[in-house]
Structures are given as structure tokens and as C-alpha cells.
Amino acid sequence: MAEYKVQFEVFEGPLDLLLYLIKKAEVDIYEVNLTKLATQFIEYIDLMRAFDLEVAGEFVVMASTLMYIKSRELLPVDQQVVVEAEDEGEDPRWELIRQLVEYKKFKDAAAKLQTLEERQENIYPRLPGKIEFENPAAPAKPEVGIFDLLNAVNAVLKRFQEKTSGSREIYEDKWTVSEKIEFVLKIITERGSVKFSELFETAANRAEVVCTFLALLELIRLKQLDCVQPEPFAEIEIGRAVVAAGPAEMATPTPETEAEAEVKSAPATEPTAAEIEDTEVEDEFDDEDEDDEDEDDDDGEEAEADEADEQTPK
């Protein structure tokens, strides 16, 4: 008897109980013997009473419907009461069966939903964490092309052209590219980055400018340095190349940046006294450290620099 009680607890209502009884009888819903079903149903209700369970009103309603159907079955067709003008002139048997069929369909649908529910518990979405890059603040700076650099150096050279336009002087070749490589590296190491014009502040003449420029190009070629414009049309800044950063070959510059680089670097070639002092003081200060640090690189650079030296225009 205990098993009935257990069974009962899972019934979701009278329809559920009926479906259970039909399933137990192993018949098709459409062919079920409702009379027999009514008897079984009422037996269950008695059982519920026996177990002192509160019988829900729905069960009682269903029991009465079944009793009504059963009582009709007892009478021959021609003796049944004929009720005319019934809106819902349907056989209560059919009504019940249709309700059962419909309920069964939703019960099955509920079972499918349950499967989906369980399945969904085992499905994990891909939810990547927010992608954070090391320096998200650093905006992509416009890179500087070779033409930008040439324009900038031209602007510097103009200064000397004007000065020497009247007479021609022959200078001793006292600057080498390798020296200037050291000079540039030193400044960069000290200050992190330097403006293009500042590199040429101390240059005394054309030849020195050329040497410094060749040193700069050499270092860019060796991927030691990186040239950027902090913002469009700003002066070119030279800094240490970031390791693993893109190569220094740059995209073709737009006409504006070329023109702008020229314009901007020209006025900046007149350095303030303070800036010169600054540079000189630091130069003396850090001389020794720098030599040590760059020793390894120097050999290679020297060779490269010598090569470049030969090509230095006179």
C-alpha cells in the first residue's frame, strides 16, 4: 500500500492520475475504458482518504465527471435523456479524452523542457575576461617616414646655408658618424626621448648636422631608435625603440605631415639658452656610465658607422 502513497505524491492533478492509470492499463488514450477508469480513480480517492490525505477539490470534480460518464453507460442509448439546444453538445467521454490528450502533450513538452534544463546546466559559455593590454593608455602615435626626416633635416641645414651663403669655408672633418651615434644614444638614454631639433642644437656647421643625421638614420636602421610624432603635425620625437615594436620603416607619410614637419622643426632650431646648458651639463655627467652600457653595441655600430662615414657628403 505504501507504494501507492509514493505514486500519489507525484501526481500533479486528476489528469495526471488518470494518465497514470491509463499508462498502467497499457491502452491507448482513445480506447480506454472510461468505466473501468472511473472505478480505479475512485479507488485511489478512497485510498487517499484512508491515508488521511487531503483530497484536492479537483480530484472530487474529476471523480464526479467519471461517475456521470459511468452512470450514462448503464443506460441503453434509446433510454438516455435527450437534452436539446445544448451549446456544448459534446460527449463528456470525448471531452475528457480530449483533455487528457492535450494534457499528455504538454506533460511530454514539460519533460522535454526538463531535458533542456538539465542539458543547459552542462553547457558553459565562452566568456573571456576583459582584454587588457599592458599600456592601454598609449595612443598609437603616427609613425615618421624617411621623407619627414629629410624635410626636418633640410630645415636644420637651411640655417647653415644662410650663414655660409656669402663666403665658403673649409672645415676640418672633426666629426665622425660613430661619435655622433654615441652622442645620440647618450642623449636618448638620459632623457628618454628627444625632439628632432634638439639633436642639432649644438651643431656648429653643415657637416656636423649631416654627421648627426647619418648617425640618427643608422640607429633607426639598427632598430635602436624610433621616430614618432606625438600627434599629427607635431615635431618629430626620437626615442628608444620598444622591443618587439614594429620596424622603423614607416608608412608613406601624408603630404600634410611632410609639410608640417618642415614648418614645425624650423622655428625649433633656435634653442633657448637654458636648453643648451641642460644638455651640456648632462653630457658631462653621464659620460662614463653610458660608455660602459653601450660597449657591446659599439663594435657593431662602429663598423657600420665607418661605412656610413665614407659616404658622408663633403
Place this chain on the structure above:
Amino acid sequence: MELKFILEPLLFSAQKPMSAQELRDVLANAATAEDADEAAKPYKKVKEDAVTAALEELAREHATAARTFRLVCVAGAWQFVTQPEYAPWLKAMVGVKNRPSRLSQAALETLAIIAYRQPVTRAEVEQVRGVNVDGTMQTLLERGLVEQSGRAEVVGRPALYSTTPLFLEYFGLRGLEDLPAADELRRIPVERPPAPVTADAGLATVPPEQLQLNEAAPSAPAAES
């Protein structure tokens, strides 16, 4: 570049499921950016439908490749999810998914009726289930799986209930058309509560076969109404 190839890495890196519309906006933004890549420009005015079609193709490709994860659309938003059979290991790594307790049988039945028949009144649900659904309805409303979606234009203007997007998410469905056997179940009309049963003429003894012929057929035409 083919659209589906662009969408794949977008979904791979997305922090949340992305709808076709959101993806289309991303494509448009990429095309109109100041330094837009040449490859991005053709997708400036891509249609949402085209995005959806590309996503569906991508999902099919993933399904055909039989990978351990797949691309799914849940409640209109696309994301990569793992196949359920790998849950034991994922549980060990990321823990059990934080989900409310499973629904009871009564709640599932009620939810099924609402899902297939929405919008539906409480009385119609009770008619199908044959029991009072006040309690389970309350649970479903509290869990946000169903919501009141209006009022029926009948006497008493009873509230109508529909499922929510959370319902689709909870069961991992793309939309209501994705419900199992949706076309069959959605067509069955809900009976109006019947008139009080009284003695009926001559039908009581009709054999079951005949019942099927006469009455099973009407259930189909009734569907169209």
C-alpha cells in the same frame, strides 16, 4: 574578407553574447573609423540579415566540424558554448554553474503550456492542467521566466502571461520557434472552459473508433482559428 570569418573572432573575444544587430554595429564602426582598414570598408552598410545568415553558416560549419564547442544563438544573441558532455571537466575547472534550483514538475508543466500557448490566461492554463496553478504561476513570475503581457479582451479582462527572454536563456533556446515540437503543440487551441456537463443525447455509446474519426479530425481545423 568573408563576413563569417570576421564574425568568428568577434564572437570569440566578445565579453557577452552578441546579437546580429550589435555585430553589424561593430562592422559599421570598423568601416567608418578614421584609420579604417581597406578590408573593413565593404561592410559599412552590411544588413543585419546578412550577418545572421553568415552566423548561421558559421554555426553549421562548427557543427559539421564536430568540435567540442559550438556557436549557438540563445534569445537572439550569439556565443560560443561548450558541448554538454565536457561538463565534468569544466565543473572541475570553473565550478558548477550558478543556476537556481531546478523547476518542479508542476512548474515545468505550467511553463510548457504558457510557452506554447502564449499569451495565455491563468484560467486557460488551469483548463489544460486540470488543477489550480496559482502557486506555480507565482514561482514562475518570481523567477522571471514568465511575465504579464497584457489583458485578454474578455469579460473580467484577465491577465495574459508570456515567457520572458530569460526563459529562452534558461533553456538555451534561440526563440519560441525553437521549442521542441513547437509547430505541433502551438497549433492546438486551448479549449474554453466547457459549459456545465449535462446529460447528452445518444453519444455515450459511440465506440472509440468513431470518436476518433469524428472528433479527432475537428481538432485540426480548429487549429487554424
